[in-house]
Amino acid sequence: MSEREQAVPPPSEPSRIAVLDRAEGKCVVTTRAVASGQELLVFDGSLCHEPGKYTLQVDEALHVESPKADWHFINHACAPNARIDLSAGPGRARLIAAVDLEPGQEVTFNYLTTEWDLATPFRCFCQAPHCVGWIRGARYLDEAQLAAFRSDFAPHILRLLRRTRASWTG
Ligand SMILES: [Zn+2]
Structure with a gap:
């Protein structure tokens, strides 16, 4: 097993999130108040080379998957309240609160910030000012959405944007 494939140990303290089963579908909510910048979840699954419905893309051709339900039901939002942190490397992805969260608040992140080409595109109805509508992956975003x-x-x-978009200067 190479260094990048080593599993991340789970957080030692009780989980800050739980799955909530609503009439309109399952989601993930906080179990307590969580301050901006605090860790919500470690993506400590196995690495694979193809995207799936429940994978998280962590590098150009690397995805991480897990059977954990609290991972599967984190919904997408175009103006989310959490973000993916990959600063410790592709094998150490973490979900971080992007704002202060109340207990019981739904946790979302923007799938388009990590996913280049989704295995299962879907329609978003989040009503954010920059809602993309069809969520297919970052490769399909137009210039205004990229901005x-x-x-x-x-x-x-x-890296993928720099390589594939002549106009991309980010
Ligand atoms: Zn949206």
């Missing part, structure tokens, strides 16, 4: 999210993209998405 709206440019400070949030993961390093591998920035």
Whole structure:
């Protein structure tokens, strides 16, 4: 096993999130108040080379997957309250609160900041000013959408944009 494939140990303290089963579908909510910058989840699954419905893209051709339900039901939002942190490397992805969260608040992140080409595209109805509508992956975003999210993209998405978009200067 190479260094990048080593599993991340789970957080030692009780989980800050839980799955909530709502009439409109499952989601993930906080179990307590969480301050901006605090860790919500470690993506400590196995690495694979193809995207799936529940994978998180962590590098240009690397995805991480897990059977954990609290991971599967973190919904997308175009103006989310959490973000993916890959600063410790592709094998150490973490979900971080982007703002102060109340207990019981739904946790979301912008899938377009990590996913280049989604295995299962879907329609977003989040009503954010920059809502993209069809969520297919960062590769399909137009120039205005790229500009709206440019400070949030993961390093591998920035690299792919630099390589594939002549106009991209981010
Ligand atoms: Zn949206």
